[in-house]
Amino acid sequence: MxxxxxxxxxxxxxxxxxxxxxxxxxxxxxxxxxxxxxxxxxxxxxxxxxxxxxxxxxxxxxxxxxxxxxxxxxxxxxxxxxxxxxxxxxxxxxxxxxxxxxxxxxxxxxxxxxxxxxxxxxxxxxxxxxxxxxxxxxxxxxxxxxxxxxxxxxxxxxxxxxxxxxxxxxxxxxEGKERRLKDKMAQSLLGELAGAGKLALGVGRLAGMLLLESVKLTKNAISLPFVADGNTPLTGQVTAGRQFATAGVAMDRVSGIRTRTRSTLNHVALTCLDGALHRYLRDEGVDLKRPITIQMPVNLRKEGEEGAGNKIGFVQVELSPPTDDPYVRLRNIGFSLRNVRSMIDSVAPEAIESYTVLTSLVGLLTEKLNLSNRLPPTGNTLVSNVPGPSEYLYVKGARIDELHPISTLPPGNLLNITLFSYAGQLFFGLIATDELPNLDRLSEYVSEAFTELEQSVLDAFKPSA
CATH class of the missing domain: 3.30.559.10 (Chloramphenicol acetyltransferase-like domain)
Structure with missing residues (x-):
C-alpha cells in the first residue's frame, strides 16, 4: 500500500x-x-x-x-x-x-x-x-x-x-528511497523535532511576508491570495464542458529576447500572456486597473529527487500593472518573479506545502458551496511551466512534431495555461470551460503579444544614431 x-x-x-x-x-x-x-x-x-x-x-x-x-x-x-x-x-x-x-x-x-x-x-x-x-x-x-x-x-x-x-x-x-528516509527520521526524536522546528520557522516567515505585503510595507514579496478581481470572464464557478487552444513560438526567438534583456523564459512567457490577457479582457468589456494575479506552481523537489505523486506548491504572483509598453511589462514581471523566487528560497518547502494546502482548502470549500461566482478567486488564472526534451522524440519511427500540455482547472478558475518547451518550440496549452468566450482569440493574442515584445525589445536596445 x-x-x-x-x-x-x-x-x-x-x-x-x-x-x-x-x-x-x-x-x-x-x-x-x-x-x-x-x-x-x-x-x-x-x-x-x-x-x-x-x-x-x-x-x-x-x-x-x-x-x-x-x-x-x-x-x-x-x-x-x-x-x-x-x-x-x-x-x-x-x-x-x-x-x-x-x-x-x-x-x-x-x-x-x-x-x-x-x-x-x-x-x-x-x-x-x-x-x-x-x-x-x-x-x-x-x-x-x-x-x-x-x-x-x-x-x-x-x-x-x-x-x-x-x-x-x-x-x-x-519510493524506496523516500520510505527509507522516513523510517530513519521516525527512529530519531531529534530528527522529528528538527523537522517540526524548520516547518514552524518557515510558516512563521511566510506569514510575516504576507502580513507585510497586506499593509503595503513590501512589494511583491508574494502576492496576496483572494484579492484578484473576480469580475472577469476568467473566474467563476467551474462547470462541465471543455475547450482547448494552443499557441507556439520558436525557442530561438525567445532566446533572442532573453539574451538582450537578461531575462528568463518565464519572464518572457508571462509578459506575452499578460499582454494577451489584458487585450482579451478589453475585448470582453473589462479594463483592469490593477495587475493580473496568477497562481503559479513551484517545484519543491530537491535536485535529483524523483517520485510519484505531487511535490509542488502554489503561490500567487502579480504580473505587471497595466501598460501599453511590452518592454516595461517585461521589466515589471521580472521584478515580481525575482522577489517571489527569493521568498521561496528563504522558507522550507514544507511551509510552501502547508500554505498551498490552506489556500487550496479555502478555494475548495468555495467551489463545493457554489460560491465561486460571489467570492474573490485565489487568482485570475493558473500558469505553469513544464520543461520538455530539447530534441524530437519518436514512437515506432514516427516523429512527434508537437507536444501540447492539457491541464486541469483549479477552483474558481475557468482558464488554465501550461507552458511546454519541446524540440525548439515553446508551446502554450490553454484549457478552459465552454463558458469562457473566444478562447481561440486569446491564443492568437499570445502569438501577437510575443511579436510586439520582440519589436519593443529591439527598439529599446537599438543603437543610438
Whole structure:
C-alpha cells in the first residue's frame, strides 16, 4: 500500500463531474515515410499486447472510513479499458477537429474503480499525421513527472522502432528511497523535532511576508491570495464542458529576447500572456486597473529527487500593472518573479506545502458551496511551466512534431495555461470551460503579444544614431 500526501488527497477531494482533476498531453505525430495507411491501427493493436503493467499504472485508489486513502495494486489491468482507438473522418480531420476531440476526451472523470490513466490513439489526421492523447489523474503525478515518464517510453531516433508503452516499463518513482528516509527520521526524536522546528520557522516567515505585503510595507514579496478581481470572464464557478487552444513560438526567438534583456523564459512567457490577457479582457468589456494575479506552481523537489505523486506548491504572483509598453511589462514581471523566487528560497518547502494546502482548502470549500461566482478567486488564472526534451522524440519511427500540455482547472478558475518547451518550440496549452468566450482569440493574442515584445525589445536596445 502507498499513502497519499495531503496535496494528492486534495485532488480527490476537489474532484467533481464538473471539475475533474486529471492532466493530459496531446502529441501530434507524422507517420514514417513510406509507411502504410494501416500504420496507426497497427500501432494501437501492438500497444494492446503489452499486458504486463508496471507501477504506478497498475494501482487503484482505495478509500477507507478509518484512515487516509491508499494506492493498492490491482490484480489485473484490462488494457481495453485504458487504450482506445479513434479515427477522424476525411474532411473533418484538421487541427480544429483534433482539438475538439481532445476537449471531449479531457472532459469526463477517470473511473476510480480502475487505474487512473488512459491513452487515446487518434488516426486519420490530415497530412499523414496522427495523434496520441494521454490522460492521468493529478494525484498520480504532477506534470513534470508525467512528462518524464512519457519521455522514458519514447525513442530518441527514428531508427529505433522498438515500442515501449509507458505503462510497460519500470519508472523511477523514488519510493524506496523516500520510505527509507522516513523510517530513519521516525527512529530519531531529534530528527522529528528538527523537522517540526524548520516547518514552524518557515510558516512563521511566510506569514510575516504576507502580513507585510497586506499593509503595503513590501512589494511583491508574494502576492496576496483572494484579492484578484473576480469580475472577469476568467473566474467563476467551474462547470462541465471543455475547450482547448494552443499557441507556439520558436525557442530561438525567445532566446533572442532573453539574451538582450537578461531575462528568463518565464519572464518572457508571462509578459506575452499578460499582454494577451489584458487585450482579451478589453475585448470582453473589462479594463483592469490593477495587475493580473496568477497562481503559479513551484517545484519543491530537491535536485535529483524523483517520485510519484505531487511535490509542488502554489503561490500567487502579480504580473505587471497595466501598460501599453511590452518592454516595461517585461521589466515589471521580472521584478515580481525575482522577489517571489527569493521568498521561496528563504522558507522550507514544507511551509510552501502547508500554505498551498490552506489556500487550496479555502478555494475548495468555495467551489463545493457554489460560491465561486460571489467570492474573490485565489487568482485570475493558473500558469505553469513544464520543461520538455530539447530534441524530437519518436514512437515506432514516427516523429512527434508537437507536444501540447492539457491541464486541469483549479477552483474558481475557468482558464488554465501550461507552458511546454519541446524540440525548439515553446508551446502554450490553454484549457478552459465552454463558458469562457473566444478562447481561440486569446491564443492568437499570445502569438501577437510575443511579436510586439520582440519589436519593443529591439527598439529599446537599438543603437543610438
Amino acid at each position: 502507498h499513502k497519499l500526501s495531503l496535496i494528492d488527497l486534495g485532488f480527490f477531494l476537489a474532484e467533481s463531474e464538473a471539475s475533474p482533476k486529471h492532466v493530459g498531453g496531446l502529441m501530434i505525430c507524422k507517420r514514417p515515410p513510406g509507411s502504410r495507411a494501416a500504420f496507426v491501427g497497427d500501432l494501437h493493436r501492438e500497444f494492446l499486447t503489452f499486458t504486463d503493467v508496471e507501477p504506478p499504472f497498475n494501482r487503484v485508489i482505495h478509500f477507507s472510513l478509518t484512515g487516509m486513502p491508499t494506492w493498492q495494486e490491482a490484480e489485473s489491468v484490462d488494457l481495453s479499458q485504458h487504450v482506445f482507438y479513434h479515427r477522424l473522418r476525411r474532411g473533418k480531420n484538421g487541427r480544429r477537429e483534433l482539438y475538439e476531440l481532445a476537449s471531449r476526451l479531457h472532459q469526463p472523470m477517470l473511473d476510480r474503480s480502475r487505474p487512473l490513466w488512459e491513452l487515446h490513439v487518434i488516426d486519420g489526421l490530415s497530412e499523414a499525421r496522427f495523434a496520441l492523447y494521454l490522460k492521468m489523474h493529478h494525484a498520480c503525478a504532477d506534470g513534470v513527472t508525467m512528462m518524464r515518464w512519457a519521455a522514458d517510453s519514447l525513442s530518441r531516433a527514428a531508427s529505433d522502432l522498438e515500442v515501449r508503452p509507458l505503462w510497460s516499463i519500470r519508472h523511477r518513482t523514488g
